[in-house]
Amino acid sequence: MALQQDIKVAVDAVIFGYESKGNLSVLLIKRGIEPFKDAWAMPGGLVLERESLEAAVKRELKEETGVRIDYLEQLYTFGKPNRDPRNRVISVSYFGLVRPNHFKIKGDTDAVDAKWFPVNDLPKLAFDHKKIFQMAAQRLKGKLMYQPIGFDLLSPEFPFSDLEHLYTTILGRDIDRRNFRKKIKSFGFVEETDKLHQEGSGRPAKLFKFNKQKYDTLVDDGFHFDIKFV
Amino acid sequence: MALQQDIKVAVDAVIFGYESKGNLSVLLIKRGIEPFKDAWAMPGGLVLERESLEAAVKRELKEETGVRIDYLEQLYTFGKPNRDPRNRVISVSYFGLVRPNHFKIKGDTDAVDAKWFPVNDLPKLAFDHKKIFQMAAQRLKGKLMYQPIGFDLLSPEFPFSDLEHLYTTILGRDIDRRNFRKKIKSFGFVEETDKLHQEGSGRPAKLFKFNKQKYDTLVDDGFHFDIKFV
DNA sequence: GTATATTTGTGTCAATATTACACAAACAAA
DNA sequence: TTTGTTTGTGTAATATTGACACAAATATAC
DSSP, X not given: OOOOOOOEEEEEEEEEEEOTTOOEXXXXXXXXXXXXXXXXXXXXXXXXXXXXXXXXHHHHHHHHHOXXXXXXXXXXXXXXXXXXXXXXXXXXXXXXEEXXXXXXXXXXXXXXXXXXXXXXXXXXXSXXXXXXHHHHHHHHHHHHTTSOTTGGGSOSXXXXXXXXXXXXXXXXXXXXXXXXXXXXXXXXXXXXXXXEEOOSXXXXXXXXXXXXXXXXXXXXXXXXXXXXXO | OOOOOOOEEEEEEXXXXXXXXXXXXXXXXXXXXXXXXXXXXXXXXXXXXXXXXXXXXXXXXXXXXXXXXXXOEEEEEEOOTTSSSSSOEEEEEEEEEEOGGGSOOOOTTSSSEEEEEETTSOOOXXXXXXXXXXXXXXXXXXXXXXXXXXXXXSOSEEEHHHHHHHHHHHHTSOOOHHHHHHHHHHHOOEEEEEEEEOOSSSOOEEEEEEOHHHHHHHHHTTOOOOOOOO
């Protein structure tokens, strides 16, 4: 009944980078071949025959950019017939969040060129990757509001202002420092240490740490993390 | 570098059915061929060469069950290498919600057999369809809490108890009638008519209607529907 | 060493939202 | 006319949110 199917399956990764005191950025690669040769695109590529989707996206990411990431979340599957001008290719997209300076990015010396771009200054993107990026950015913001993603991006012991900066950067807006602290503290999975941290001028900051074990326990007990601060 | 890829792309639909006074059910088909011959499965099948994913799932649904649905939402893409014991098949799954008695389901007279099953009494399912179903059920509940899905499932003018029943059925738990009414009314997109409706014994109920236009306006204005009642 | 700039840390009050809870009204059926 | 069933409604206690300002601790500039 159905014609013999010849559809390729690809994966793409929207990798956000966040650095203390830094901006939010996205990892892109410069395409070496047509179509869209020399345009920037999300890292990704075809899935191998006996490889899971997640394995594929991690592999491509490693090969093309040098970034190794453990946690990726599936975003959406894009499948319009003409999203690739040549063949029919559907793309299962993923997104993740890492610390850029944890990795040495493959650069001009390699066959491929990979770079971090600030999210509010992206080049023109290949295929439908602009749409993929937009969806990922929206999901990242949404996720931040009900899950404590991003604690891995901070130092094991971090001043509260780092966490605050992470949130303002990803959400792209200011938040009330006092209310934010109050809210986060009320969850009970950040713990105060007795260490202090000094950087530049200003009063030294207490260091805090994220108690993942406690967080997991809370989640198991059906706790529902939920931020709606201004 | 990469081997020639031969992966099939399929779509699957988790179609929930809700009827006034009814239970929540799911539409399944009985497989006519191996693997999993005679087992029940979600409707679905291979995507055609020049067909969008959404068109494919609607077409398969129509062909296999007779159900035509306008709104489907993408759920997740399942891609473990061995989810199909024969070939490599990845499945892009969708879910939707309809009124069962709006359709004549294809039955034993046809090549395929399709049936509604109550969600808490499902047969053993083919492939990884149990997992697909579970994910869909969870998403449906979640969605109900922040979007007024389901108003299409009610009559154009409905007693409030119908809406309440829809919610208790999908959520699988009781809710406080007074608080529910208060909350829904506060949103301002259900309007009271001056008609009454009588069914069986008991006080006649006022009829209400859903003002979709008003709802859309609110959404455009950035309104965020959000239910957390008990 | 004094003044200035910078960053951290903290509490209260008003407004709003949530939750728990019970009884009268309107009808059908017995 | 009594009984059973369903609809319709308000209030008070509690919890959450949101707005808001100033002192403490340090580095830096003079």
